[in-house]
Every structure is written in structure tokens, then in C-alpha cells.
Amino acid sequence: MPEQAETLRRTPLSRDRILRAAVALADGAGIESLSMRNLAQELGVVPMALYKHVANKDELLDGMIDVVVGEIDPPEPDVDWKNAVRRRILSARQVLRRHPWAPLAIESRNMATPAILAYLNSMVGTFRAGGFSADLAHHVMHAMGSRILGFSQELFDASRRAGRSGATDPEPPAPLPPEIAARFPHLAEIAMAASHDDASVVGQGCDDQFEFEFALDLLLDGIERLRQQGWTSSHRPR
Amino acid sequence: MPEQAETLRRTPLSRDRILRAAVALADGAGIESLSMRNLAQELGVVPMALYKHVANKDELLDGMIDVVVGEIDPPEPDVDWKNAVRRRILSARQVLRRHPWAPLAIESRNMATPAILAYLNSMVGTFRAGGFSADLAHHVMHAMGSRILGFSQELFDASRRAGRSGATDPEPPAPLPPEIAARFPHLAEIAMAASHDDASVVGQGCDDQFEFEFALDLLLDGIERLRQQGWTSSHRPR
DNA sequence: ACCTGAACACCGTTCAAGT
DNA sequence: ACCTGAACACCGTTCAAGT
Numbered sequence: 223m224p225e226q227a228e229t230l231r232r233t234p235l236s237r238d239r240i241l242r243a244a245v246a247l248a249d250g251a252g253i254e255s256l257s258m259r260n261l262a263q264e265l266g267v268v269p270m271a272l273y274k275h276v277a278n279k280d281e282l283l284d285g286m287i288d289v290v291v292g293e294i295d296p297p298e299p300d301v302d303w304k305n306a307v308r309r310r311i312l313s314a315r316q317v318l319r320r321h322p323w324a325p326l327a328i329e330s331r332n333m334a335t336p337a338i339l340a341y342l343n344s345m346v347g348t349f350r351a352g353g354f355s356a357d358l359a360h361h362v363m364h365a366m367g368s369r370i371l372g373f374s375q376e377l378f379d380a381s382r383r384a385g386r387s388g389a390t391d392p393e394p395p396a397p398l399p400p401e402i403a404a405r406f407p408h409l410a411e412i413a414m415a416a417s418h419d420d421a422s423v424v425g426q427g428c429d430d431q432f433e434f435e436f437a438l439d440l441l442l443d444g445i446e447r448l449r450q451q452g453w454t455s456s457h458r459p460r
Numbered sequence: 461m462p463e464q465a466e467t468l469r470r471t472p473l474s475r476d477r478i479l480r481a482a483v484a485l486a487d488g489a490g491i492e493s494l495s496m497r498n499l500a501q502e503l504g505v506v507p508m509a510l511y512k513h514v515a516n517k518d519e520l521l522d523g524m525i526d527v528v529v530g531e532i533d534p535p536e537p538d539v540d541w542k543n544a545v546r547r548r549i550l551s552a553r554q555v556l557r558r559h560p561w562a563p564l565a566i567e568s569r570n571m572a573t574p575a576i577l578a579y580l581n582s583m584v585g586t587f588r589a590g591g592f593s594a595d596l597a598h599h600v601m602h603a604m605g606s607r608i609l610g611f612s613q614e615l616f617d618a619s620r621r622a623g624r625s626g627a628t629d630p631e632p633p634a635p636l637p638p639e640i641a642a643r644f645p646h647l648a649e650i651a652m653a654a655s656h657d658d659a660s661v662v663g664q665g666c667d668d669q670f671e672f673e674f675a676l677d678l679l680l681d682g683i684e685r686l687r688q689q690g691w692t693s694s695h696r697p698r
Numbered sequence: 699a700c701c702t703g704a705a706c707a708c709c710g711t712t713c714a715a716g717t
Numbered sequence: 718a719c720c721t722g723a724a725c726a727c728c729g730t731t732c733a734a735g736t
Contacts, residue, residue, distance in 0.1 A: 339644050346646035356653035365675035367613035375605035406577050408584035415594035437603035444682040
């Protein structure tokens with residue numbers, strides 16, 4: 223049936239189609255399933271065909287990162303710096319939640335991609351427009367670190383688990399085993415202490431969104447204080 | 461020469477000797493050079509011999525992480541919570557600088573190792589002894605995130621580059637190319653603004669230690685303020 | 699000129715054969 | 718019983734042969 227074969231080969235291969243398929247594969251099956259060979263098969267193509275559009279796997283990853291970063295909302299106009307930064311970072315966080323493989327991928331690549339540079343540049347612009355000196359803006363960007371891209375920076379992030387089931391896996395938070403609780407009593411205590419008065423969380427397990435915003439506001443409030451004080455790196459008023 | 465062969469086989473293989481050799485290999489040649497086969501060769505042993513002491517490569521990585529975390533200084537007694545936390549985290553940071561592969565390795569493993577749990581437990585203990593409620597201590601631990609282990613959490617960390625030359629590579633900070641500076645003027649501006657009055661830094665490039673302590677103190681100062689206010693998650697005084 | 703199958707140099711790990 | 722060589726099922730990428 224030659225017509226069916228025609229249909230299978232679909233649209234011709236392009237860099238864009240490769241990147242989108244790679245992102246979809248990493249989203250759905252986990253980043254560890256993303257091999258040049260698997261990706262080619264997904265596209266109904268021989269592995270070597272990919273190399274016409276991406277130089278190698280590292281460049282593929284860079285392209286995937288740019289696709290993800292491109293999903294972050296553009297800055298809103300006419301908003302004070304603090305809300306502008308806050309909303310943009312929370313948008314970045316929503317994007318990363320759709321692509322749980324992205325944080326590790328971004329951290330393991332050590333060159334900034336064009337889309338990331340554009341995002342960072344625009345974020346610095348928001349600080350500068352908000353009255354920050356270039357000096358303070360510099361240190362503030364460092365202080366935000368990868369949180370500026372929505373990374374929750376947890377030591378152990380359940381959402382990062384590269385399970386094959388992707389979004390279909392609710393993964394109930396495992397209550398920590400009794401022998402662990404006995405050996406590490408302080409950890410057991412704070413595990414129980416989380417939002418016990420919040421009906422939406424049953425006590426075990428954390429509200430990721432709450433924790434992210436808690437840390438974000440802690441930083442933004444401290445940053446606002448420095449700005450008001452006219453902080454400089456050579457002379458720190460206290 | 462049978463005696464020389466005897467010498468070559470040295471001390472008998474043990475889990476500890478494997479872990480130390482693995483850490484040394486990752487430190488010296490980069491984490492990408494750490495394969496079961498390479499490690500075995502380094503130890504003058506057939507690859508399969510390793511599997512008598514570690515179940516698989518993931519368990520090897522967990523063991524390496526525990527070796528690294530074990531190098532962090534124990535908590536000092538008779539110090540106020542803020543200085544206790546600060547010094548311990550700066551110690552962790554020094555450790556990570558000796559093992560640049562460790563941050564990514566820790567983040568890619570998603571189970572806490574015993575050594576990490578002990579470290580975190582002890583850190584929570586310091587907060588609790590300093591007068592923090594279990595509730596606030598919980599959120600504070602989340603807010604510190606992986607910074608609590610000394611991660612600098614930069615988006616692009618030159619020190620993380622897994623170069624083969626290890627510590628022998630000073631790697632002068634590349635001044636950002638003019639066409640990048642033109643496309644991202646805000647980034648160019650803050651790149652120049654860094655510690656221009658500090659003689660030890662030539663203008664280009666950042667003082668990692670300064671940036672780390674800047675962010676750390678920003679967090680610790682904000683945390684101290686919450687503690688003084690008697691912050692709780694159900695009722696936030698402002 | 700373009701495309702692509704086979705090949706190369708690696709992986710982690712299984713397994714059966716050897717001692 | 719222990720140890721280990723060969724084998725298996727993968728990688729990313731090169732390269733030469735085919736169209």
C-alpha cells in the first residue's frame with residue numbers, strides 16, 4: 223500500500239519538528255528514553271537523518287531547552303518591578319512543571335542558549351527599570367540563581383522523577399518509614415509540621431507551590447530592602 | 461616477576477577502596493570518565509569484580525555522594541543558630557568546590573542517602589535549638605533548598621565544567637563576545653558592574669565566594685526577621 | 699550530491715562456563 | 718563457591734558504500 227507509506231513519512235523532517243518531537247518524547251517517556259535512535263524511530267526516520275538538522279546530541283538538548291524557555295510568558299508592561307519579576311518567575315515555574323526533565327538538562331549544559339540569554343537580559347532590564355543599580359542588579363541575579371528560571375531547587379524533588387508514566391502518575395507522597403523517623407527525629411518532626419491546618423494537604427507531603435512562593439518572597443522582600451537602602455557592594459549599610 | 465604482580469594487586473578490593481577511587485577518578489578526570497570499566501581498570505581489576513561490593517552504578521554514585529557529604533565539618537557547639545548554619549553551609553561549599561561533579565550527581569539521584577539525611581537532620585536541629593517552630597523550620601529548609609549543601613545554584617557555573625584537567629585549569633573568565641553584548645545590553649552592563657573597586661577581580665568575571673555569601677546572608681537575614689516576628693504559615697504578620 | 703547501512707568505540711549488566 | 722570472560726542490549730557518531 224504505497225499511499226499508506228506516503229502518509230507515514232508525513233511532513234518532511236526539519237529542525238523544528240525534531241525539537242518538538244524530542245521535547246514530547248522527554249515529557250512522555252522520561253529524559254533517559256531520549257536517545258538519537260529512539261527519537262529517529264519516533265519520527266519514522268533513520269537515526270543518521272537527524273544529523274542533517276542537529277550537529278549532535280548536545281545541540282539537540284540546547285534546542286530543546288530553547289523550546290521550553292520560549293514557553294515562558296513575556297514580561298507584562300506597567301507592573302512594578304517586584305510583581306513583574308514574581309509573575310514571570312512563577313510562569314517559568316509552570317513551564318518547568320510541564321517539562322520535569324528540563325531543570326537537570328539546563329544545569330548539565332553549561333553554555334547559555336540564546337533563549338535563556340534573552341530571558342535573563344529581560345529580567346535584568348526589569349530590575350534596572352525598577353531603580354536598581356547595575357551593581358545591585360548583578361548580585362541580585364546571582365542570588366536568585368536558577369530559581370530565576372523557576373527551579374524549585376529542592377534537594378530531592380519528587381516531580382523530577384523521570385517515571386515513564388509522565389503526568390498520569392499522581393505518586394502519593396510516601397510517608398517516611400518509621401526507622402528513618404527514629405534515626406532522624408528532627409526531620410520527622412518538620413515533616414509532620416507542614417501546613418497541618420491546610421485542608422488541601424493531609425499533613426504528609428509538602429505543598430510545592432507554597433514552598434516555592436515562600437522562598438521567592440523571602441528573596442524578593444530582602445532584595446526590596448537592599449534597594450531601598452541604596453545597597454552597594456563597596457559599602458553595605460545595615 | 462611474581463613479586464611485582466603481587467604489589468600491583470595491592471590491598472584487596474573493598475567497598476571503601478572502590479568509593480575512594482571513584483571519587484578520585486571523578487575529581488581528576490571528570491564525572492563523564494567515571495565508567496564501571498574505567499574504574500575497574502584504575503583499580504587493576506576486572507570490571508565484574510566491582511559488582512561484589514556495589515550493586516550497580518547508581519549505588520556507586522550514592523556511595524560517592526556519602527563520601528563527599530562526610531567531608532563537611534560537624535556543627536560547632538556554643539554558636540548562635542545563624543552563625544552555626546552559616547559556617548556549616550560555607551564548609552559544605554568548600555567541600556563541593558573540591559568535588560565539582562557532586563552537585564549534578566546529587567541532583568540527578570533522587571533518593572536521600574544516609575549521610576545527607578544525617579546532615580539535614582542536624583541542620584534542622586540547629587534551627588529548632590535556635591528557637592524556630594517546627595513549622596517555620598520546615599519552610600526554611602525548603603527555602604534554602606540545595607543551597608543548604610553549598611550548591612551555588614548558578615545557572616551556568618564555570619566551576620562545574622567537567623574538564624579533564626581538573627584543578628590544574630585556571631580557566632580565565634571569557635569576556636563576553638561583542639555581538640552578545642550588543643544583543644543583550646543589560647547583561648553586558650551588569651557583567652561590567654561586578655566588584656569594579658575590588659583589586660583582586662579585574663572587572664570581568666565574578667567573585668563566586670562573594671556571590672554565594674551575598675545570597676546566603678540575604679536568606680539568613682530574611683529568615684531571622686521571620687523568626688523574630690513569630691511567623692507561622694497560617695498567619696503571616698507583615 | 700545526497701542519503702544511509704554498517705561499523706566503531708564505547709556503555710552497564712547478565713549469564714554461563716571455568717576454576 | 719567464587720570468579721570472570723564473553724555476550725547482550727544498548728549508546729553517539731564516523732565513514733564509506735550505494736543511489
